[in-house]
Amino acid sequence: xxxxxxxxxxxxxxxxxxxxxxxxxxxxxxxxxxxxxxxxxxxxxxxxxxxxxxxxxxxxxxxxxxxxxxxxxxxxxxxxxxxxxxxxxxxxxxxxxxxxxxxxxxxxxxxxxxxxxxxxxxxxxxxxxxxxxxxxxxxxxxxxxxxxxxxxxxxxxxxxxxxxxxxxxxxxxxxxxxxxxxxxxxxxxxxxxxxxxxxxxxxxxxxxxxxxxxxxxxxxxxxxxxxxxxxxxxxxxxxxxxxxxxxxxxxxxxxxxxxxxxxxxxxxxxxxxxxxxxxxxx
DNA sequence: ATCCAGGAGCTTT
DNA sequence: AAAGCTCATGGA
Numbered sequence: 512x513x514x515x516x517x518x519x520x521x522x523x524x525x526x527x528x529x530x531x532x533x534x535x536x537x538x539x540x541x542x543x544x545x546x547x548x549x550x551x552x553x554x555x556x557x558x559x560x561x562x563x564x565x566x567x568x569x570x571x572x573x574x575x576x577x578x579x580x581x582x583x584x585x586x587x588x589x590x591x592x593x594x595x596x597x598x599x600x601x602x603x604x605x606x607x608x609x610x611x612x613x614x615x616x617x618x619x620x621x622x623x624x625x626x627x628x629x630x631x632x633x634x635x636x637x638x639x640x641x642x643x644x645x646x647x648x649x650x651x652x653x654x655x656x657x658x659x660x661x662x663x664x665x666x667x668x669x670x671x672x673x674x675x676x677x678x679x680x681x682x683x684x685x686x687x688x689x690x691x692x693x694x695x696x697x698x699x700x701x702x703x704x705x706x707x708x709x710x711x712x713x714x715x716x717x718x719x720x721x722x723x724x725x726x727x728x729x730x731x732x733x734x735x736x737x738x739x740x741x742x743x744x745x746x747x748x749x750x751x752x753x754x755x756x757x758x759x760x761x762x763x764x765x766x767x768x769x770x771x772x773x774x775x776x777x778x779x780x781x782x783x784x785x786x787x788x789x790x791x792x793x
Numbered sequence: 794a795t796c797c798a799g800g801a802g803c804t805t806t
Numbered sequence: 807a808a809a810g811c812t813c814a815t816g817g818a
Contacts (some may be wrong), residue, residue, distance in 0.1 A: 537799055629799080634814060636798040681815045686801090722801045743799035762808090784799075 521571030522578050524588070528568055529614025530561060533586075536785040538618055538732045540628050540641045541648075541661075554585050555621040556653065556660035561586075587616040599772070599779050604753040608786035617781055618732055622700035624661040625733035630686050630720045632728070639679070646678035664694035686720025693718065703729075708736040723761065731781075737774040740765045749783040 534542035534550050542552030548563035559582065562569050570582055583589055600609050627647075632640050644661075651662035651670050667675065668691035676684035694700065703711040711734055715726040724741050731739035742750070742761035750757050750764045757767035768776040 632798090633800040634798065635800090636817080639798080639816070679816085682813080683815090720801070724800060728799075741799070744797085745799065760809095788799095 520574040521569050522573045522575070522582075523564060523567065523569045525567045526588075527563070527566070527614060528586070528588075528592075528616050529612065530563060530568070532612045532615035532785055533618070534561075536612075536615060536781055537637055537788075538728075538781070539620060539625075540637070540644045553648070553655075553658050553660065554581075554618075555624060556655055557581060558655060558658045584619050587619055590616075592616060595775055595778055599775055599782065602771070602779075605779060605782060608749075608782040611789065612782050612785050615781060615785060617737075617778060619735055620733040621661070622703060622729065622733040623664060623694065626690060626700055626715075626718075626721075626729050627661075627667070627687055629725045629728040629732075630690060630718075631680055631683050633683060633720065633722075633725060635683075643679045647675065647680075650674070650678060664691045667691040668695050683720060686718070689719050690721075704734040708738055711736065712739075723765075727765075727777075731777040737777045738769060740768040740772075740776040740780050742780075743784070745784050745787045746780055749787045753783070 530548065530550050531544070534544075534552065539552070539554075541554070542550050545551045545560065549560060550562075551558070551560045553559075557577070559573060560571050562571075570578065573582055596609050596613060599605050628640065628644055631643050635643075647667070647670075648659040648661055651666045651674070652659035653662075654660075662670070667687060670688075670691075672684045672688040675687050678684075680687060690698075698714075703714060706714075708730060711730055712726050715721050715729055716723070721729075724743055727739040727741035730736040731741060742764050747761065747764065750767075751759065754767065757764055768779065772779045
């Protein structure tokens with residue numbers, strides 16, 4: 512057993528969340544199943560093991576300040592997910608997805624980490640994205656003891672396009688390097704959470720390598736904008752399947768979702784995405 | 794070889 | 807602004 516479990520507190524929470532759905536629904540790339548019901552991952556500069564318990568989950572290492580100051584928000588444990596899911600269940604087309612994936616939580620990740628991860632996601636698949644991210648962390652992230660933190664903008668700016676490319680990023684290396692320089696020049700990713708969905712999206716779209724889809728991912732998974740509705744190939748397929756009246760283009764689908772689901776659009780999207788991929792895997 | 798993966802940018806209407 | 811065309815990378 513790793514040494515840090517021997518002298519570090521853990522927190523047990525009485526409410527269940529679906530760890531598999533939450534960590535494998537494509538919103539974050541650094542969580543891995545260590546054993547059945549147990550996930551290990553790194554968020555920002557913190558490592559944790561999250562495990563299913565009889566009545567809920569446990570987080571370790573995690574003391575009270577770490578929970579209140581970070582994990583609670585990161586894991587979305589301050590949200591009323593039961594009520595939101597119940598609201599979405601009222602839509603018949605979503606019933607299978609919501610009931611199958613009940614317990615899915617949308618994370619609230621550090622914005623810079625999420626932004627870089629999703630710049631890397633374009634024309635890419637989850638497995639390879641994870642590989643690129645891990646190599647970036649191993650080479651340019653701070654050593655936090657057996658693990659590596661996600662590298663800050665300063666670190667990736669000095670790594671440069673070549674260093675990022677060497678981690679397997681391909682043509683996306685240029686975009687990440689440029690985003691890092693933007694931060695060095697005063698762009699504050701965390702500030703996006705405070706200026707409203709539309710304004711934040713406008714800012715993100717100024718970045719190279721960030722289109723509508725990537726912007727909405729960042730806005731949903733890290734900035735707390737529940738109305739963001741990222742449309743990728745899976746969600747596009749699911750929407751055309753369950754909501755044929757919604758239209759066909761991503762723009763039409765976003766407009767439909769905004770009208771039908773409002774600030775729950777992002778959650779609806781996540782249920783659809785994960786459910787669609789679960790179906791395919793069977 | 795062709796297709797696919799959580800697209801984006803540029804050019805043309 | 808909206809649609810179409812091109813570009814891009816590694817794996818299956």
